[in-house]
Amino acid sequence: MQLTRKRLCALACAATCLLSACGGGGGGGGNSGGGPGNGLTPFPTETTNTLPAGTRIDVSSKNLFQMGSGDSWHFTKLDAGGNPTGATVTRQVTAGPNQGHVSISDDDGGTSITTYLVSADGLLDESPLGDIPSSAKSIVGAIFEYATPLYPQGAERKHVRSGPWGEDLDGDGIGESFRYEFTQTFLGFETLPLSGFITLKDVAHFHNVVKLTLRPTAVGTTDAAVTATEDAWFAPGLGMVKAQRTIVDSDGFTLDPPHTIVFSDGSVAGATWTLSEPPPIPEGSFINVPLKHNALVYDGARNLYYASVPGSVPSNGNRIATIDPTTGQVSFSASVGSEPDALAIAADASVLYVGLDGSNDVAKLALPAMTELGRINLGSTFTAGNIAVSPADPSAVAVSRNDGTVLLMRGMAIQPKTAIGGVVVAFDAPGTTLYGLGFGNSVTNSVSRMQVLADGLVQDLMTTTSRSDISVFGTRSIGFADNRVIAGRALFDAPALTLSGRVSSQSDCQPRRSGNLLMCFDSPEFGVLQARLVLADAGTFVIQASLLYAASEPGGPRRLVEGPPGQVAISYPANPNGFVSKIGLFTSDKLLTPPAPVAPSWPVTFSSTTDGQSIDIEIVHNSLVYDSVRNVYYASIRGSVIGAGNTIATIDPATGQVTHSAPIGSEPSALALAADCSVLYVGLDGSGEVLRLAVPSMTEQGRTRLFADPFFGRTNARTIAVSPADPTVAAVSMSFTDVAPQHAGVALLRDMVMQPKLTQTHMGSNLVAFDSAGTTLYGLNNETTEVGLRRIAVLADGLVEQTVVTGATHIIPRALSFANGRAIAGETLYDAPALTLAGKIQGATDCWATRSGNGLLCFSNTFGQGRVVVADSGTFAIGATLQYAPFEVIAPQGLVQGPTGQVAIYVPGSPLPTIQLFSSAQLP
Numbered sequence: 001m002q003l004t005r006k007r008l009c010a011l012a013c014a015a016t017c018l019l020s021a022c023g024g025g026g027g028g029g030g031n032s033g034g035g036p037g038n039g040l041t042p043f044p045t046e047t048t049n050t051l052p053a054g055t056r057i058d059v060s061s062k063n064l065f066q067m068g069s070g071d072s073w074h075f076t077k078l079d080a081g082g083n084p085t086g087a088t089v090t091r092q093v094t095a096g097p098n099q100g101h102v103s104i105s106d107d108d109g110g111t112s113i114t115t116y117l118v119s120a121d122g123l124l125d126e127s128p129l130g131d132i133p134s135s136a137k138s139i140v141g142a143i144f145e146y147a148t149p150l151y152p153q154g155a156e157r158k159h160v161r162s163g164p165w166g167e168d169l170d171g172d173g174i175g176e177s178f179r180y181e182f183t184q185t186f187l188g189f190e191t192l193p194l195s196g197f198i199t200l201k202d203v204a205h206f207h208n209v210v211k212l213t214l215r216p217t218a219v220g221t222t223d224a225a226v227t228a229t230e231d232a233w234f235a236p237g238l239g240m241v242k243a244q245r246t247i248v249d250s251d252g253f254t255l256d257p258p259h260t261i262v263f264s265d266g267s268v269a270g271a272t273w274t275l276s277e278p279p280p281i282p283e284g285s286f287i288n289v290p291l292k293h294n295a296l297v298y299d300g301a302r303n304l305y306y307a308s309v310p311g312s313v314p315s316n317g318n319r320i321a322t323i324d325p326t327t328g329q330v331s332f333s334a335s336v337g338s339e340p341d342a343l344a345i346a347a348d349a350s351v352l353y354v355g356l357d358g359s360n361d362v363a364k365l366a367l368p369a370m371t372e373l374g375r376i377n378l379g380s381t382f383t384a385g386n387i388a389v390s391p392a393d394p395s396a397v398a399v400s401r402n403d404g405t406v407l408l409m410r411g412m413a414i415q416p417k418t419a420i421g422g423v424v425v426a427f428d429a430p431g432t433t434l435y436g437l438g439f440g441n442s443v444t445n446s447v448s449r450m451q452v453l454a455d456g457l458v459q460d461l462m463t464t465t466s467r468s469d470i471s472v473f474g475t476r477s478i479g480f481a482d483n484r485v486i487a488g489r490a491l492f493d494a495p496a497l498t499l500s501g502r503v504s505s506q507s508d509c510q511p512r513r514s515g516n517l518l519m520c521f522d523s524p525e526f527g528v529l530q531a532r533l534v535l536a537d538a539g540t541f542v543i544q545a546s547l548l549y550a551a552s553e554p555g556g557p558r559r560l561v562e563g564p565p566g567q568v569a570i571s572y573p574a575n576p577n578g579f580v581s582k583i584g585l586f587t588s589d590k591l592l593t594p595p596a597p598v599a600p601s602w603p604v605t606f607s608s609t610t611d612g613q614s615i616d617i618e619i620v621h622n623s624l625v626y627d628s629v630r631n632v633y634y635a636s637i638r639g640s641v642i643g644a645g646n647t648i649a650t651i652d653p654a655t656g657q658v659t660h661s662a663p664i665g666s667e668p669s670a671l672a673l674a675a676d677c678s679v680l681y682v683g684l685d686g687s688g689e690v691l692r693l694a695v696p697s698m699t700e701q702g703r704t705r706l707f708a709d710p711f712f713g714r715t716n717a718r719t720i721a722v723s724p725a726d727p728t729v730a731a732v733s734m735s736f737t738d739v740a741p742q743h744a745g746v747a748l749l750r751d752m753v754m755q756p757k758l759t760q761t762h763m764g765s766n767l768v769a770f771d772s773a774g775t776t777l778y779g780l781n782n783e784t785t786e787v788g789l790r791r792i793a794v795l796a797d798g799l800v801e802q803t804v805v806t807g808a809t810h811i812i813p814r815a816l817s818f819a820n821g822r823a824i825a826g827e828t829l830y831d832a833p834a835l836t837l838a839g840k841i842q843g844a845t846d847c848w849a850t851r852s853g854n855g856l857l858c859f860s861n862t863f864g865q866g867r868v869v870v871a872d873s874g875t876f877a878i879g880a881t882l883q884y885a886p887f888e889v890i891a892p893q894g895l896v897q898g899p900t901g902q903v904a905i906y907v908p909g910s911p912l913p914t915i916q917l918f919s920s921a922q923l924p
Contacts, residue, residue, distance in 0.1 A: 045163030052155030063285030133166030271551030284588025346394035355384030392431035417456025466713035481511035501666025597643025612920030683717025725774035757798025819849030
């Protein structure tokens with residue numbers, strides 16, 4: 001009960017009553033024998049705790065008693081009739097968390113401050129009656145104001161303390177005695193509406209009663225008692241949101257009239273709350289541990305975290321901190337050496353290895369005593385940037401030095417064979433191979449494989465990959481699980497180190513100790529955006545859940561450390577950029593059992609213009625094609641879509657309803673459908689592959705990996721075209737991911753085998769289209785101002801560029817197609833094969849050939865309006881200009897002819913991804 005100020009008031013009132021009864025402390029007669037003159041037996045010295053039986057209720061994942069640094073709450077005060085009094089009550093955290101202690105103030109009727117010791121057992125009030133005589137204070141001791149797990153609903157918990165008060169309040173020379181009673185009943189979980197916009201669920205309701213009785217000794221005096229009653233409601237992630245309070249004395253006099261305080265606004269756990277709009281609520285509890293540190297590991301055998309503390313930390317520098325996962329309480333070892341930094345714990349938790357940057361050593365410490373078992377010097381200018389312990393042998397240790405050299409230690413002796421293998425390293429399961437992640441150049445990362453020998457390490461494979469594969473932001477992790485290397489957010493099949501795919505997250509992923517899920521950061525390192533963890537399937541890369549662990553992220557480098565079941569630690573290590581170093585402990589039942597992903601429900605809206613009707617589908621996608629045999633559209637779905645990412649969506653043209661295939665691979669993007677609609681080609685951006693699927697089953701028929709450049713990194717399929725003469729022949733325009741220009745040449749696939757002859761990189765054919773015979777390929781550069789249209793010969797062993805016409809269009813085009821002996825590039829038509837200019841469609845920007853006849857479907861160049869132009873490729877005449885949208889916020893990327901009388905206009909990506917199905921009687 002937040003009634004410390006009122007308890008003190010109650011004591012003062014009781015004392016005043018006693019003194020008044022004794023005539024202002026005059027003494028009174030009949031007391032010469034030294035016993036109580038009023039004949040009342042003093043309260044005996046005793047302590048009783050009546051705890052109810054039954055199964056207690058675990059609320060550790062609900063975070064009912066949120067009390068973080070800087071948290072504050074404002075309440076509207078209501079009288080007994082429920083009418084506003086005009087007063088505002090403020091509660092705020094005034095100190096801590098510090099070593100488990102948190103102080104919180106409450107100014108309901110006058111400011112009081114209560115300090116709790118917060119632990120897994122609840123909120124322990126170490127001074128329930130505040131500043132009272134020492135003898136009474138020692139008897140009362142500490143009492144759990146809120147005990148966790150909660151006691152059974154409806155059962156009363158009672159604590160009684162009694163004995164000498166330690167002061168003579170009635171002036172007769174004899175000290176008084178007291179009796180203190182605290183009772184609490186948990187009444188259950190309730191739904192509590194705060195406003196028309198916010199309704200809180202799982203709100204815990206408690207009924208609390210505190211009674212203090214002072215027993216005087218002077219003649220004519222009687223017991224004086226004060227009773228404080230409070231009903232309090234606590235909401236998950238928010239803390240106390242409502243309280244009903246009153247105080248009365250034993251004569252029935254009201255010391256504090258009945259009133260209610262109701263939450264109105266506040267700043268809690270980094271989120272700003274108002275009654276008009278609820279903020280995002282973290283999906284679990286979060287303990288901030290304000291500890292400056294360099295590295296963090298978890299000891300599963302003892303359920304503890306260990307952190308290396310730099311020498312700059314006053315009093316506790318150059319030590320290993322031990323952190324309790326439940327409470328966040330910190331203790332410190334003795335000094336372990338100068339500037340402890342990198343940490344690694346053996347799989348059996350027998351030893352801890354520590355890099356000592358101040359002395360260029362690595363020390364080996366016995367656990368849990370932290371006694372030194374040995375140390376080795378790395379050289380006068382070298383430090384341990386990263387350490388890994390073999391899972392098969394706690395005496396076999398790999399150390400990545402700050403110069404990029406990787407050493408192997410056996411029994412604290414450095415072996416002679418070293419390797420250049422990575423900034424961070426990880427062993428495979430048997431400890432026979434070591435993998436390392438390095439930073440190659442501005443656009444690539446390297447992943448290395450090193451054989452673990454008796455006398456050291458030998459690198460036998462290094463592969464490069466694009467830096468964006470590993471992370472959108474900086475990465476600091478590498479791991480190994482299920483025969484895969486997890487480097488940042490990318491997964492590589494071992495031992496070949498072929499890229500298998502990536503998770504659609506912002507940064508590092510870590511494999512969980514058990515199961516097939518990865519835990520990944522999904523918030524930027526630098527900024528104050530929402531901080532989320534995603535849980536992704538390591539086999540399909542599909543995100544199963546996205547968990548908010550903080551309403552805002554303070555920024556700075558971070559590392560993810562899995563703790564006990566249901567908890568992860570976020571380590572913010574010391575850094576030179578001024579970001580605060582701390583540790584966050586995030587606990588959620590959703591980490592124990594991730595919720596089953598809910599099938600996405602894409603909003604579908606219907607509208608009309610003067611020229612037709614539209615179905616808008618707000619679906620996150622990358623590309624779109626139409627299957628004229630089955631009368632459906634297919635869209636590639638990004639991996640970021642929870643539960644349905646990495647799939648092919650099938651869309652009904654009549655209703656806009658969407659169904660999803662099973663996952664097909666990492667980050668499907670470019671699509672191309674065979675002319676007979678028998679197969680669908682899909683570019684997988686997450687693995688740099690092209691996949692061929694049977695239609696409509698979407699079963700895999702084959703896949704091929706696109707090439708990777710040792711300097712520029714791997715490639716993706718930017719666009720794909722299928723030969724109209726042979727569904728087993730496809731052309732793929734490839735692109736690099738992290739360089740500009742991105743063009744990486746065009747490849748020819750014959751039955752999913754890449755042919756050796758490719759076109760040139762840097763500037764070439766970003767868009768591709770076959771002629772009607774499949775013997776010639778046309779390509780269009782829409783990446784640079786050259787805007788060249790190219791004719792490319794299709795050979796048995798690949799492609800050869802034959803000619804180029806520069807400046808094919810005055811704008812950067814989005815469209816290339818072929819029909820009736822002409823190549824259509826943007827709004828411009830060229831006679832093939834000579835590529836002589838035939839003409840333009842006036843008033844259009846991009847045109848696509850219709851499936852049959854001489855028709856063209858084009859975007860209008862009318863600014864701000866969405867219009868489709870229907871034109872004739874033979875005469876260049878415009879048949880109709882149809883409005884599909886009165887205004888456009890974002891220019892669409894493409895147009896796809898659907899069933900008769902319909903086109904699909906699609907805007908992939910964000911912030912407003914849509915597919916608009918526009919139907920009109922004037923469309924072909």
